[in-house]
Amino acid sequence: MSTQGIVELTDVHVVHKARSGGLFTRDRVYALTGADLTVHPGETIGVVGESGCGKSTLARVLVGLQRPAAGTVAFEGRDVWSMSGAARREAIGSSIGMVFQDPSTALNRRLPVRRILRDPLDVQRAGTPAEREERVRELIDLVGLPASAADRLPAQLSGGQRQRVAIARALALRPRLLVADEPTSALDVSVRAQILNLLQDLKERFGLAMVFVSHDIQTVRRMSDRVVTMYLGRIVEQAPAGAVPGAARHPYTRALFSATPGLLSPIDPIPLTGPVPSATRPPSGCPFRTRCWKADETCAAEMPAPEENAGGFFRCHHPVLAGATDRELITQTQENS
Numbered sequence: 001m002s003t004q005g006i007v008e009l010t011d012v013h014v015v016h017k018a019r020s021g022g023l024f025t026r027d028r029v030y031a032l033t034g035a036d037l038t039v040h041p042g043e044t045i046g047v048v049g050e051s052g053c054g055k056s057t058l059a060r061v062l063v064g065l066q067r068p069a070a071g072t073v074a075f076e077g078r079d080v081w082s083m084s085g086a087a088r089r090e091a092i093g094s095s096i097g098m099v100f101q102d103p104s105t106a107l108n109r110r111l112p113v114r115r116i117l118r119d120p121l122d123v124q125r126a127g128t129p130a131e132r133e134e135r136v137r138e139l140i141d142l143v144g145l146p147a148s149a150a151d152r153l154p155a156q157l158s159g160g161q162r163q164r165v166a167i168a169r170a171l172a173l174r175p176r177l178l179v180a181d182e183p184t185s186a187l188d189v190s191v192r193a194q195i196l197n198l199l200q201d202l203k204e205r206f207g208l209a210m211v212f213v214s215h216d217i218q219t220v221r222r223m224s225d226r227v228v229t230m231y232l233g234r235i236v237e238q239a240p241a242g243a244v245p246g247a248a249r250h251p252y253t254r255a256l257f258s259a260t261p262g263l264l265s266p267i268d269p270i271p272l273t274g275p276v277p278s279a280t281r282p283p284s285g286c287p288f289r290t291r292c293w294k295a296d297e298t299c300a301a302e303m304p305a306p307e308e309n310a311g312g313f314f315r316c317h318h319p320v321l322a323g324a325t326d327r328e329l330i331t332q333t334q335e336n337s
């Protein structure tokens with residue numbers, strides 16, 4: 001795609017101080033390493049990977065909440081971390097909204113919904129006070145809440161209604177991109193589909209781009225145009241969602257997807273053996289090598305360079321065959337173990 005991205009990450013690294021028992025230690029957590037990602041107008045990117053692989057960190061970098069240790073984050077072509085704080089907040093507020101996992105903690109519990117939704121409009125001085133009131137009414141309607149919700153406190157709403165408020169707040173300033181970090185995982189199973197449908201409707205209605213972080217691979221695949229696979233702080237593959245898992249070349253993407261019931265032929269999943277290494281001491285070379293049935297000394301020596309595939313890329317010295325079936329992969333696994 002040649003259009004300018006809404007957000008563009010170039011070689012972004014995030015390193016945290018490690019904590020143990022609430023105290024900082026001398027260790028470093030390599031939460032994000034060398035991330036390159038461009039979010040184009042109108043597309044949905046799904047981010048998958050096991051717990052702790054850096055999905056939330058990536059989401060926080062994309063919305064300007066996390067300053068990288070190195071690399072650049074450009075919004076609409078402008079490097080946001082070289083801007084003043086006020087200019088950055090304005091650039092972020094006008095282009096990106098974020099929905100967090102748990103609306104109970106993301107919303108100010110002392111404020112009624114009307115105030116929660118007015119807050120971003122007041123901060124950015126968006127229109128006259130009367131226009132802001134009108135926008136609040138419009139937002140409540142947009143997310144399918146009754147008008148009476150305006151006067152309620154978050155605690156007086158259900159979990160699903162609270163997440164609708166959080167989505168309305170994220171949309172208040174008419175962003176071009178919505179970043180949703182596990183937006184349904186704190187909700188009752190019965191309302192998850194409604195929230196996903198709402199996000200999908202809003203995306204289509206306003207032509208929003210969306211970055212969708214989830215543990216639920218089926219949902220990611222259904223909602224997304226492009227799937228980004230993360231492992232231990234690295235983006236190891238990007239592929240068109242419709243082509244995953246068949247065209248995915250990274251063994252980790254294949255293993256993740258093969259463990260999802262209903263996606264591939266119903267045979268044993270490709271085993272992911274061994275523990276996930278610590279993000280404070282990632283393995284040399286390819287981070288996945290300690291769990292990969294194809295790893296050899298090359299994998300220990302160097303991180304694979306990105307290789308183009310199906311409109312995306314993968315980073316692997318020994319990629320799986322495009323289109324290989326589960327059974328072939330399992331056979332490869334057995335032959336190589």
Ligand SMILES: Nc1ncnc2c1ncn2[C@@H]1O[C@H](COP(=O)(O)OP(=O)(O)OP(=O)(O)O)[C@@H](O)[C@H]1O
Nearest residue numbers: 016017018029031050051052053054055056057279
């Ligand atoms: N503020 C922080 N201080 C120290 N370490 C952190 C901090 N935030 C994240 N980490 C660590 O960075 C790594 C990436 O965390 P992140 O939350 O981005 O992963 P994730 O894939 O979103 O995980 P999950 O799916 O469990 O939410 C993990 O090892 C995590 O423990």
